[in-house]
Amino acid sequence: MNEQARRRPPKPYRRPKKDPVRILAFEALRAVDERDAYANLVLPPLLKKAREKDDFDARDAALATELVYGTLRRQGTYDAIISACIDRPLREVDPPVLDVLALGAHQLLGTRIPTHAAVSASVELARVVLGDGRARFVNAVLRKISQDDLDAWLARVAPAYDEDAEDHLAVVHSHPRWVVSALWDALGGGRAGIEDLLEADNERPEVTLVARPGRSTAAELLDVLGEESVLPGRWSPYAVRLAEGGEPGAIDAVREGRAGVQDEGSQLVAIALANAPLDGADERWLDGCAGPGGKAALLAALAAQRGASLLASEKQPHRARLVERALAGNPGPYQVIAADGTRPPWRPGSFDRVLVDVPCSGLGALRRRPEARWRRRPEDLEGFAPLQRGLLREALNAVRVGGVVGYATCSPHLAETRVVVDDVLRGRGGPAAEAELLDARPLMPGVPALGDGPDVQLWPHLHGTDAMYLALLRRTA
Helix, strand or coil: CCHHHHHCCCCCCCCCCCCHHHHHHHHHHHHHHHHCCCHHHHHHHHHHHHHCCCCCCHHHHHHHHHHHHHHHHCHHHHHHHHHCCCCCCHHHCCHHHHHHHHHHHHHHHCCCCCHHHHHHHHHHHHHHHCCHHHHHHHHHHHHHHCCCCHHHHHHHHCCCCCCCHHHHHHHHHCCCHHHHHHHHHHHCCCHHHHHHHHHHHCCCCCCEEEECCCCCCHHHHHHHHCCCCEEECCCCCCEEEECCCCCHHHCHHHHCCCEEECCHHHHHHHHHHHHCCCCCCCCEEEECCCCCCHHHHHHHHHHHHCCCEEEEEECCHHHHHHHHHHHCCCCCCEEEEECCCCCCCCCCCCEEEEEEECCCCCHHHCCCCCCHHHHCCCCHHHHHHHHHHHHHHHHHHHEEEEEEEEEEECCCCHHHCHHHHHHHHHCCCCCCCCEEEECCHHHCCCCCCCCCCCCEECCHHHHCCCCCEEEEEEECC
16 A cells, blocks of 8 residues: 555545335334234325425325335335345345345336435435444345346346246246145146236236215216226226226225225125115115225115115224224215124124125235235235135024025135135035035126126226136025
8 A cells, every 4th residue: 555545634524314115114014024913004094194295296106006015016026136146045134135136126216216316315214223233235236137128137037937937927027936836726728827817916006985875876986086097997987097006095985985995896896786686676786895995885885875784894993993994974874883793692694795805815916915925925825814714604594594695715726716615615625605606707797708607707907907806605595
């Protein structure tokens, strides 16, 4: 070292720049990881708090939302790419470091943020939340990632389709292998269909509203909000779709409970049950798994138009309170109770129509809850199985002879849909149900690609809805 170099003073320490958008995104990802929270519940209060500050605007909120959801959806792909850039197993990297790396990878490979900006912003975030030492590690890894685009990385880290089709799809489309296998079994068909479905799971879903009958109409919402803000629903007569970036909470009808946020697939399930052919009285309806209340609110409104009443039952008291909130102001008679649908307090044969939207894996709503794909395990289905069968048996016991039960689940997994219905009808694990399947397809008029029936499976890539399943059963004896 020469004399001039020895005399040169060291560079002064520069404090890292705090980027509120990326810090918020990091906090949301940590909550999802540490507390098993859901992003759709964690992110809104964080955004609300940030908006109260003058330097956090709508564009910042949109970027933070994209960073959180985009990182969660593509987590499997980014993990494979990060693994190729480090010299240790991924499990040995601290989770907060992985979150910063995944956020950086998404900015580099999944957004239009310039490379230099994506790397520098991620390194600054690492300095703030991890410290300078680990920020240097983040910098080195992201610079390696930045050398190729997403397609080039996928060609390197994903096995060839011909060698291992399911593993190829799992890496390329960022789903666990077992989920790919289960969805492929449920969907049937060849490569194109499953790739379309997996791609749809990784797209940001539209926000869909339901105009609650007797209190508002889709035409009213379209008229009030204007063509630039909303679009008509695709299939449900009560649905409208918010344009990009729409805020449901800012709409008067939503604040007043005359409309609500509800996926169009859920609307179709409630409408189909309400319109199923019925002989005799049509006075008492039951929602046996009513929380958090979206389907119950629509059913209560439809029941009120016919002079019928709805009993909404939910096992968990805190979710029962959500149901009460959703039904508040409904014009017709209804009651909300906290009760276990497998040990119900009502008498057998008390109802004309019964809906059981059973607890499930939630694999049909991966667009809305992308973290669920990484949180669920195949063995989880074994835990749901007895409950799903028990709820369906008790629902058939609750309906009168000639009445109709709708068995619904937000999962296309065969073990949660057709297998459950078939087991109950055939008496596997209990007495055989004295019921027959009704064809649900005519009760969703205009909806294409509903399969061979009699049950119905909706799909994100075919219908633009969550992957809702519905089987309608009429009690025969």
